[in-house]
Amino acid sequence: MASPGSDPVQLLDALTTVLGDDPKALSQRGSDEYDKANGSYFSAFENEVKPLYIAKPATVEQVQRLVEALRPHVIAGSCRIAIRGEGHAPFAGSANVQDGVTIDMRRLKGITLSADRSTVEIAVGETWTTVYTELEKHGLTVAGARVGGIGVAGFILGVVLHGHDAMPSADSDFPSYTTHAGGLSMFSTRTGFACDSVVEFKVVLASGQLVRASADENADLWIALRGGLNNFGIVTSITMTTFKAGDIWGGITYYLPGAFPQLLRAVCDFVHNEDDQDVHVMCGTGYGFGHQAASCCMYHTAGKVNAPSLQRFTAVQPQIEPMGTMRTATHLEFCDEMGKYSTNGLRQFWATLTIKPDVALMEMFHDEWQKTLDSIKDAEGFIVSFVYHPLTKALLENSAKAGGNAMDIPPADGPLFVVMLRPTWTRAEDDERIFAAVEALVETLKRLAAERGLLHRYIFTNYGYPKHNVMAGYGDRSLARLAATSEKYDPEGIFQKGVPGGFKLP
Numbered sequence: 057m058a059s060p061g062s063d064p065v066q067l068l069d070a071l072t073t074v075l076g077d078d079p080k081a082l083s084q085r086g087s088d089e090y091d092k093a094n095g096s097y098f099s100a101f102e103n104e105v106k107p108l109y110i111a112k113p114a115t116v117e118q119v120q121r122l123v124e125a126l127r128p129h130v131i132a133g134s135c136r137i138a139i140r141g142e143g144h145a146p147f148a149g150s151a152n153v154q155d156g157v158t159i160d161m162r163r164l165k166g167i168t169l170s171a172d173r174s175t176v177e178i179a180v181g182e183t184w185t186t187v188y189t190e191l192e193k194h195g196l197t198v199a200g201a202r203v204g205g206i207g208v209a210g211f212i213l214g215v216v217l218h219g220h221d222a223m224p225s226a227d228s229d230f231p232s233y234t235t236h237a238g239g240l241s242m243f244s245t246r247t248g249f250a251c252d253s254v255v256e257f258k259v260v261l262a263s264g265q266l267v268r269a270s271a272d273e274n275a276d277l278w279i280a281l282r283g284g285l286n287n288f289g290i291v292t293s294i295t296m297t298t299f300k301a302g303d304i305w306g307g308i309t310y311y312l313p314g315a316f317p318q319l320l321r322a323v324c325d326f327v328h329n330e331d332d333q334d335v336h337v338m339c340g341t342g343y344g345f346g347h348q349a350a351s352c353c354m355y356h357t358a359g360k361v362n363a364p365s366l367q368r369f370t371a372v373q374p375q376i377e378p379m380g381t382m383r384t385a386t387h388l389e390f391c392d393e394m395g396k397y398s399t400n401g402l403r404q405f406w407a408t409l410t411i412k413p414d415v416a417l418m419e420m421f422h423d424e425w426q427k428t429l430d431s432i433k434d435a436e437g438f439i440v441s442f443v444y445h446p447l448t449k450a451l452l453e454n455s456a457k458a459g460g461n462a463m464d465i466p467p468a469d470g471p472l473f474v475v476m477l478r479p480t481w482t483r484a485e486d487d488e489r490i491f492a493a494v495e496a497l498v499e500t501l502k503r504l505a506a507e508r509g510l511l512h513r514y515i516f517t518n519y520g521y522p523k524h525n526v527m528a529g530y531g532d533r534s535l536a537r538l539a540a541t542s543e544k545y546d547p548e549g550i551f552q553k554g555v556p557g558g559f560k561l562p
Contacts, residue, residue: 142207
């Protein structure tokens with residue numbers, strides 16, 4: 057959406073007052089720096105949005121001064137702002153803004169261990185690869201993303217959407233179908249959502265003031281930022297709990313398509329009956345390059361080789377054994393592996409819903425998915441993943457013990473599955489029919505689940521679709537709390553009205 061009545065000269069004056077005319081700090085249309093920065097998003101849809109200016113602060117003080125300089129323009133309705141981290145949200149306008157100002161946070165760097173090494177402060181310009189690389193020097197890690205190239209802030213706040221393309225391996229025609237959910241880590245069964253490991257945020261408010269948010273200081277803001285998206289300010293750093301980094305056993309196992317019903321039964325058995333909290337799994341099926349396959353990403357974070365808790369998945373047949381990657385490796389190595397399945401610049405989006413486990417329902421979902429696939433798989437470069445991410449009761453219980461978050465899912469509601477659909481394709485001419493087909497499929501799946509009393513209110517924001525009322529999925533109690541927090545810290549609604557990207561509070 058364009059910024060109404062934006063005055064480019066006034067905006068440029070405001071920006072240069074803060075950043076000067078260094079192209080590394082401030083770029084505008086027609087420059088190589090602008091084209092490089094604006095063409096580096098994960099999604100083609102974001103690359104196609106053209107802001108007037110891209111501001112790239114290198115210090116927290118510059119972020120504060122930018123907010124102060126742009127604030128009167130936002131209040132006057134003459135400027136809109138986007139906040140960009142690594143830029144993995146796929147929808148146009150999520151982290152970019154047409155004819156406005158995009159604040160690119162990638163120059164804010166720094167990874168600082170506390171004196172006792174129990175926590176680490178991470179600047180929002182870092183990626184999880186840089187975080188894990190630094191922490192592993194000290195034998196430590198954190199419950200961050202499963203793909204290293206993702207930015208820190210968007211993943212924690214719930215803004216980032218990211219997954220993996222179904223790309224063939226070097227020695228097989230079958231595609232791999234793996235994906236991850238922002239806010240879920242390999243350690244989530246034991247630690248809860250990734251945001252539950254955050255003990256402090258530093259955030260620039262709409263006034264330009266820098267504040268800390270923790271359990272002891274601005275606790276309401278701390279809870280809101282744990283999954284509450286970009287509704288409250290600009291986060292400049294997060295501090296997370298660290299723990300010892302040991303070997304992990306796991307990887308990706310691939311199966312012929314006929315094995316998928318077995319996988320559904322196995323993952324439902326897992327969420328209902330498994331009490332091993334060192335296990336993380338996600339199961340899916342997908343299509344690419346004329347082939348279908350099923351997959352299971354599984355990890356035992358205590359390093360047990362083929363642990364009994366995983367044998368329900370490793371025993372499923374028939375497997376595509378040459379493609380399997382099961383082994384013992386480090387957290388960083390597994391995240392690097394997941395990152396290899398990701399490709400920037402494609403046309404892509406995600407859609408999601410949350411259900412209670414039920415094999416019969418999930419088999420119906422699969423039938424509906426196959427019908428939709430048949431209608432759109434002829435699109436050029438078309439690849440699609442259809443994946444189940446378990447939210448076990450242990451995950452939800454451990455999340456609640458960590459102090460709470462914006463999602464506010466009662467542990468008694470578990471176990472649950474976050475269902476994710478993710479198509480990618482290459483031609484703009486196919487946009488309309490693919491969007492329409494997948495939107496219709498999601499509505500069908502929601503109806504089937506609702507009719508059986510198995511649809512849950514929660515909509516996983518990292519996979520949320522703009523046409524869905526994502527924030528309503530947080531529940532009335534959480535929404536009321538988030539609205540009160542927004543009014544307290546941003547009474548003029550700068551981050552509601554002036555930052556249109558992301559899912560906004562009603």
